Amino acid sequence: MRRAVIAVLAALILLAGAAAGLALYRKQQGRDIHGSSTVEFVPTEISKPPPAPRLAEISWPTFGYDAARLHVAPATGLRPPFRIAWVAGGRSLLEFPPVVGYNRLFLANGAGNVLALSTRTGVRAWDYKAKRCVAASPSISRFEGGTVYQTFLNRIPCSAKRPGDGEVVALSVGAGRVRWRRQIGASETSPLLAGTRLYVGDWLGKVYALNARTGTIIWTFQTGGPVKGAVALSGGRLFVGSYDGHLYALSAATGRLIWKAAGDVRIFGHGTFYSTPAVAYGRVYIGSTDGKVYSFGADSGKRRWSHSTGGYVYGSPAVWNGRVYVGSYDHNFYAFDAATGAVRWQFTANGPISGSATVIDGIVYFATLRGRTYALNARTGKPVWSFPDGKYTPVVADRKRVYLLGFGKIYGLVPR
Numbered sequence: 001m002r003r004a005v006i007a008v009l010a011a012l013i014l015l016a017g018a019a020a021g022l023a024l025y026r027k028q029q030g031r032d033i034h035g036s037s038t039v040e041f042v043p044t045e046i047s048k049p050p051p052a053p054r055l056a057e058i059s060w061p062t063f064g065y066d067a068a069r070l071h072v073a074p075a076t077g078l079r080p081p082f083r084i085a086w087v088a089g090g091r092s093l094l095e096f097p098p099v100v101g102y103n104r105l106f107l108a109n110g111a112g113n114v115l116a117l118s119t120r121t122g123v124r125a126w127d128y129k130a131k132r133c134v135a136a137s138p139s140i141s142r143f144e145g146g147t148v149y150q151t152f153l154n155r156i157p158c159s160a161k162r163p164g165d166g167e168v169v170a171l172s173v174g175a176g177r178v179r180w181r182r183q184i185g186a187s188e189t190s191p192l193l194a195g196t197r198l199y200v201g202d203w204l205g206k207v208y209a210l211n212a213r214t215g216t217i218i219w220t221f222q223t224g225g226p227v228k229g230a231v232a233l234s235g236g237r238l239f240v241g242s243y244d245g246h247l248y249a250l251s252a253a254t255g256r257l258i259w260k261a262a263g264d265v266r267i268f269g270h271g272t273f274y275s276t277p278a279v280a281y282g283r284v285y286i287g288s289t290d291g292k293v294y295s296f297g298a299d300s301g302k303r304r305w306s307h308s309t310g311g312y313v314y315g316s317p318a319v320w321n322g323r324v325y326v327g328s329y330d331h332n333f334y335a336f337d338a339a340t341g342a343v344r345w346q347f348t349a350n351g352p353i354s355g356s357a358t359v360i361d362g363i364v365y366f367a368t369l370r371g372r373t374y375a376l377n378a379r380t381g382k383p384v385w386s387f388p389d390g391k392y393t394p395v396v397a398d399r400k401r402v403y404l405l406g407f408g409k410i411y412g413l414v415p416r
Helices: 002-030
Strands: 058-060 082-089 099-101 104-108 113-118 124-129 139-141 147-152 166-172 178-184 192-194 197-201 206-211 217-222 232-234 237-241 246-251 257-262 278-280 283-287 292-297 303-308 318-320 323-327 332-337 343-348 358-360 363-367 373-377 383-387 395-397 402-405 409-415
Touching (some): 099 139, 099 395, 192 232, 332 363, 358 395
Antiparallel strands (some): 099 104, 113 124, 192 197, 318 323, 332 343, 358 363, 395 402, 402 409
């Protein structure tokens, strides 16, 4: 009898401890930090998009448009409602948006092909068959008359058991001819070109600086987990999130560690950073799989605010007009105050939001995993237009068209 009583008491103690731990976990999970508009926040410090270039030039050079990954287009005058000018693609998944230049769209599909499509008609000019999995946008440069850079995962059939089997390839814009290739770990980071350097990360947890003309490795930095999102660049610093739950600031010149920051500590460890950081106002903004959006000081690495959502935040924030725009798996799209993290407005969509948003002429676009693209007034959150396709990061643009990425098709759209 005594042993039975002791066993029951022990079980009750364990249950009480588990309940207390769960309560503490939920309290920590929901704990938000309100930011300040006077501490490490510079309202004028933002990379403003340049005027829209001529169509023959590069209209959309990289994922998120610029090196700071703000996901804001230059002024185009293109606003919804739209009509379809052309449709291209097929059944292969189109997860990451194209880059635009030389009157062509360059993007990769789920079959492992890099495609070059006419911006005017959607007709395919060439395709490069890598026979590898791919989960990233390319980047484009003017080197040697135009060069496209694409990262690849491991060979088909893809397996997480081969994290070292990845590649970066440089292709000519004219015919898709290989200029150079460099083996790295399996990579799903959209490459970033800055000057003559190309920055990428991989599943081995490394960040690389490559010579963009030759593919030669200039330096590497080792994080504590896979690097899946892209890197952002501002003020001579690279900002990169890792699956070890940390955000890193590195010297773009040398790869030296400047600071390392983390999200909330949980009973079950940190959340992970798949989201690509965005840098503006002296802050770094990034989403986490712990369901929060974080703001860190770009100089100090100190957390300046955090705000919970009800689900994973995989998408990369768009930053415009003092607001931070990002969606969550909780079906909600949020506009946060860039200084304090306060919610300025919130919109409930028809499904989980996994991809990143884009702001074009005061309209913010995002898509849901239920296959719909939304266009909202970025100032108010009021719905302006929607489209019955799209799943991840939905739109890019040049001066004449908006290009909307559906699940397997891409649409050239013009105003009605």
